Amino acid sequence: xxxxxxxxxxxxxxxxxxxxxxxxxxxxxxxxxxxxxxxxxxxxxxxxxxxxxxxxxxxxxxxxxxxxxxxxxxxxxxxxxxxxxxxxxxxxxxxxxxxxxxxxxxxxxxxxxxxxxxxxxxxxxxxxxxxxxxxxxxxxxxxxxxxxxxxxxxxxxxxxxxxxxxxxxxxxxxxxxxxxxxxxxxxxxxxxxxxxxxxxxxxxxxxxxxxxxxxxxxxxxxxxxxxxxxxxxxxxxxxxxxxxxxxxxxxxxxxxxxxxxxxxxxxxxxxxxxxxxxxxxxxxxxxxxxxxxxxxxxxxxxxxxxxxxxxxxxxxxxxxxxxxxxxxxxxxxxxxxxxxxxxxxxxxxxxxxxxxxxxxxxxxxxxxxxxxxxxxxxxxxxxxxxxxxxxxxxxxxxxxxxxxxxxxxxxxxxxxxxxxxxxxxxxxxxxxxxxxxx
Amino acid sequence: xxxxxxxxxxxxxxxxxxxxxxxxxxxxxxxxxxxxxxxxxxxxxxxxxxxxxxxxxxxxxxxxxxxxxxxxxxxxxxxxxxxxxxxxxxxxxxxxxxxxxxxxxxxxxxxxxxxxxxxxxxxxxxxxxxxxxxxxxxxxxxxxxxxxxxxxxxxxxxxxxxxxxxxxxxxxxxxxxxxxxxxxxxxxxxxxxxxxxxxxxxxxxxxxxxxxxxxxxxxxxxxxxxxxxxxxxxxxxxxxxxxxxxxxxxxxxxxxxxxxxxxxxxxxxxxxxxxxxxxxxxxxxxxxxxxxxxxxxxxxxxxxxxxxxxxxxxxxxxxxxxxxxxxxxxxxxxxxxxxxxxxxxxxxxxxxxxxxxxxxxxxxxxxxxxxxxxxxxxxxxxxxxxxxxxxxxxxxxxxxxxxxxxxxxxxxxxxxxxxxxxxxxxxxxxxxxxxxxxxxxxxxxxxxxxxxxxxxxxxxxxxxx
Numbered sequence: 001x002x003x004x005x006x007x008x009x010x011x012x013x014x015x016x017x018x019x020x021x022x023x024x025x026x027x028x029x030x031x032x033x034x035x036x037x038x039x040x041x042x043x044x045x046x047x048x049x050x051x052x053x054x055x056x057x058x059x060x061x062x063x064x065x066x067x068x069x070x071x072x073x074x075x076x077x078x079x080x081x082x083x084x085x086x087x088x089x090x091x092x093x094x095x096x097x098x099x100x101x102x103x104x105x106x107x108x109x110x111x112x113x114x115x116x117x118x119x120x121x122x123x124x125x126x127x128x129x130x131x132x133x134x135x136x137x138x139x140x141x142x143x144x145x146x147x148x149x150x151x152x153x154x155x156x157x158x159x160x161x162x163x164x165x166x167x168x169x170x171x172x173x174x175x176x177x178x179x180x181x182x183x184x185x186x187x188x189x190x191x192x193x194x195x196x197x198x199x200x201x202x203x204x205x206x207x208x209x210x211x212x213x214x215x216x217x218x219x220x221x222x223x224x225x226x227x228x229x230x231x232x233x234x235x236x237x238x239x240x241x242x243x244x245x246x247x248x249x250x251x252x253x254x255x256x257x258x259x260x261x262x263x264x265x266x267x268x269x270x271x272x273x274x275x276x277x278x279x280x281x282x283x284x285x286x287x288x289x290x291x292x293x294x295x296x297x298x299x300x301x302x303x304x305x306x307x308x309x310x311x312x313x314x315x316x317x318x319x320x321x322x323x324x325x326x327x328x329x330x331x332x333x334x335x336x337x338x339x340x341x342x343x344x345x346x347x348x349x350x351x352x353x354x355x356x357x358x359x360x361x362x363x364x365x366x367x368x369x370x371x372x373x374x375x376x377x378x379x380x381x382x383x384x385x386x387x388x389x390x391x392x393x394x395x396x397x398x399x400x401x402x403x404x405x406x407x408x409x410x411x412x413x414x415x416x417x418x419x420x421x422x423x424x425x426x427x428x429x430x431x432x433x434x435x436x437x438x
Numbered sequence: 439x440x441x442x443x444x445x446x447x448x449x450x451x452x453x454x455x456x457x458x459x460x461x462x463x464x465x466x467x468x469x470x471x472x473x474x475x476x477x478x479x480x481x482x483x484x485x486x487x488x489x490x491x492x493x494x495x496x497x498x499x500x501x502x503x504x505x506x507x508x509x510x511x512x513x514x515x516x517x518x519x520x521x522x523x524x525x526x527x528x529x530x531x532x533x534x535x536x537x538x539x540x541x542x543x544x545x546x547x548x549x550x551x552x553x554x555x556x557x558x559x560x561x562x563x564x565x566x567x568x569x570x571x572x573x574x575x576x577x578x579x580x581x582x583x584x585x586x587x588x589x590x591x592x593x594x595x596x597x598x599x600x601x602x603x604x605x606x607x608x609x610x611x612x613x614x615x616x617x618x619x620x621x622x623x624x625x626x627x628x629x630x631x632x633x634x635x636x637x638x639x640x641x642x643x644x645x646x647x648x649x650x651x652x653x654x655x656x657x658x659x660x661x662x663x664x665x666x667x668x669x670x671x672x673x674x675x676x677x678x679x680x681x682x683x684x685x686x687x688x689x690x691x692x693x694x695x696x697x698x699x700x701x702x703x704x705x706x707x708x709x710x711x712x713x714x715x716x717x718x719x720x721x722x723x724x725x726x727x728x729x730x731x732x733x734x735x736x737x738x739x740x741x742x743x744x745x746x747x748x749x750x751x752x753x754x755x756x757x758x759x760x761x762x763x764x765x766x767x768x769x770x771x772x773x774x775x776x777x778x779x780x781x782x783x784x785x786x787x788x789x790x791x792x793x794x795x796x797x798x799x800x801x802x803x804x805x806x807x808x809x810x811x812x813x814x815x816x817x818x819x820x821x822x823x824x825x826x827x828x829x830x831x832x833x834x835x836x837x838x839x840x841x842x843x844x845x846x847x848x849x850x851x852x853x854x855x856x857x858x859x860x861x862x863x864x865x866x867x868x869x870x871x872x873x874x875x876x877x878x879x880x881x882x883x884x885x886x887x888x889x890x891x892x893x894x895x896x897x898x899x900x901x902x903x
Contacts, residue, residue, distance in 0.1 A: 152782075154844065154869040155869065156867065156868045156869060157780075157867055157868075160780050164776050164777060164778065164780075165775070165776055167776070177869075178842075178871050178873070178874070179839075179842040179843065179844040179869065179871050180842065181869045
C-alpha cells in the first residue's frame, strides 16, 4: 500500500507560510482525487488544497489555526491498489507517481491558481458539509433532512425518555442519524443551542462556547492589537455641515449618465482628502517605527474599511489623486462588491496609505477609529442626520455629520490633525472648493 | 373498618395493575392494590400462561404420538402414549400457583398494600371494597382502573353446561372427543389446535372468509395448512346458530347457506373479549368512553382528574404487555415524572402452530401511510436450523420504507418465532434501517438468521436464497 504525502503548497507571491484554517477531512476518511482536503490562509487569500490522489487519509499534520511553512508535510494519504494479494507491480506502478512527486514537494499539488484565488478571503468557516460526503456510505443518507410535516420523530426509547425529562419536544429536534434518527448527540446539540424559548420563564444559561480564533478573525485580532499597542492614538471629532454637499450629490445623481455609478458621500470625502493631503503630505504615510523612517507617499491609496460576512477587510482605492469623482465612485463600488463576494485579490487588499472607516447608517455619533497600522491616519465617518443649527437669529435644519478621526500622535501633532480635519470640513461644506483647479 | 388513605390505588391486579403497583412502590409512592380474585389477572390465571402450558403439553403429546406411529423420520419408536388431562391441568395449576405467589411476593417487596375484595367507586376519590371481613373504604389521590376484560358471550350460546369460554377450556377434566370452536381468532385457534393435538376432533367456525382475520393471508396460510394436517375442520364464512335441542351438537349455517350439525362434547366460544366496565361503579364517576372502552389520553388519563385507566379496559390491542407498559408509565407519572405514551410498536404473538409474530406495520398498513415500501421475505425452508428442528414452514418478512430504508414492520410465521419478537420490536423501537439489521451478525445456526436474510433480501442481496 503506497502512502502519499501532501505538503503545504507554494501559494505564491513569496509567501513562506500559511495558516491552516479548515480541515475538510479527518483521519480515516476516504477521499477522491481533487477532493478538497484543507483550506489555508495567507495574508489575504484563502486557498484550498485538493487531493492529488484517491485514498484514505492516514495522518493530518497540523491543527486548525496553526501556521505551517511552505513545503512541510500536512496530509498523508494511503493510496489503495494492493490491499488484496494483487501483484506488487500494480502497487509499485502507482507508487512512483505518488512518491516521486512527494519528496520534492515542488510540482505538487496542482497549484491553486485562479480557482483558489476566486475562492479567496471570505470563507474560513463555511463549506464543511459537501466535503464530508466521501466519509459517509452512499445509501440514502438523508442526513439531517427536515422531517416532513406530521411525521413522527424517530428516536430510540432512551433518547425519547431523555427528551421527555428535559422537556424537549422531539418534533423540534433535527435528527442527524440514519433515516433522520434523533441521537443523544442531537439532544446535546439541541440543548446547547437552546430551543426556541418556551413559555417556562427565565432561566440561567451557564453554557460556555469555545470559538477558536482562526483565519481572518485572527488576522484582524493581531492587527488591531498591534495598532493599539504600538500607536498612541489621538482622536479628533468635528462636525460637518453637509447640506450643500448633499444638494450637490442629489443633483449629480439625478443628472448622471446612466453608465456612471451612483454617488455616495465617500467619493467626495476621498477627493477632499486628496486635496487636504496635498497641503499636508505627512498624513499620507507609512511609519516604519523600527527603522525610524516615515515613508511619505505621493500616491494617495485610500483603504476603505468594509464589513463582509466573514469579518472586516480593507480593500484599497489606488491612486485616488489620479481619479476623478466618478472614477472614485465606480472603483469604490467595485471594491465593495469583490470584498463582499470574497473574490478580492491580494493586491486589492493591500498597499493603502490612509484609511476611511464608515459604518454608514449605523455610524453613530462618535467613534474612536483604530489606525490601520502602519499608516498614520484614519478618517471615520459618522451618521448624517438633520439637526437644528443656530444661524445667529434662529434655528434652522441642517444636515450634519461628524467625522471621528485618529492619528498617530508620535508623528502627527494634535495641531496638524486639527488643521487636516478643518481643511476637509471646509472642502466638504463648500463642495465647489473640492473641484476648483481640477 | 378503619379507612385507608393512600397516594395511589390500583383496581385490578392483572399484568397492568400489578406492574403499575410494583413500579409505584419502587418509586416510593404509597400504593394500595385491590383484587377480588388471585393476583395476576386473566393473563396469569386463565389466559396467556395456562394456555401456553396446555399448548406445550399438547405439543409434547403429539410428538410422542407421532413417534409411536412408527413413521418418525428421526428413527425413534415407542409404544402408544396416553395423556391424563387431569394431571396436565394440575401441572398447569402448579405453574399458575407459583406465579400467583410470585406476584404477591413482588407486590409485598415493593411495599404495596394488597386488599382482597371487590372494589366499587363511591366517588372519584373514594372506593369501597367488599372484603371477607366487611366494607373497606379507601381514599386515594390517584386511582388506576385496571379491571381488564371478559370473554364475549353470544346471546344464542350463553356460557353454561357444555358451552364454555377459554377459562373452562383450560380446566377440562378429560380430553373431549369432539370440540366445536366458535371464532377463528388467536384464542380459539390456539386452544383448538392444542385439543386437536391431544386427539380431539375439532371444528372451527369462523364468520369471516378466513382464520386469524387480523393478520394478512400470507402470514396465516401456514397456520391454515397445519390445521388441515392436524385434521381440524375449518368452516369459514360460517355462522354458529345455537345448540341442537339435545345440546350435543352445534348448529351452523355454512358459507353456502346450508345448515350443518356439528357434534360437540363442548362448544368453545372465542369471539373476542370485551372491557370489564360493569360492577365496579363506573356509573358513579361517569367517565367518557370510546365505544365500549374507557377513553384515555397519551398519559392514560381518563376524563376525570386523578383517575387513570390501563390495559384491556382502555381498548385494543388487548395484550398483557401493552397493559404492563401503560401501568409502568402511569406509576411514573403519579410519582411526578414526565412521561407519555411514545411506543412505536406493540408486538403481537399467536401461539398457533406455527406461531405468528407481528411487530409494527404490515405491508398493507405500511402502504396505507402513503410511503413507498420495500419488502424482504425469507423462508425457513432455506434455513439450516429450521431443517434440523423439522420446522421448515413459515418465513420472516421485513417491511421498510423505500426512500430511507427505515424498518416499519416485521412479521414472521414459524415454529418458535415468538422468541424472535424481541429482536423485531427492538429493531423498530430503536428506529433501525434495513442496513442495521443486515449489518448485525446473527448467530449461526439459528432461525434468527432468517431475520437478517429478510433484511438483506429487501436490500436486494440475500445470501442464502
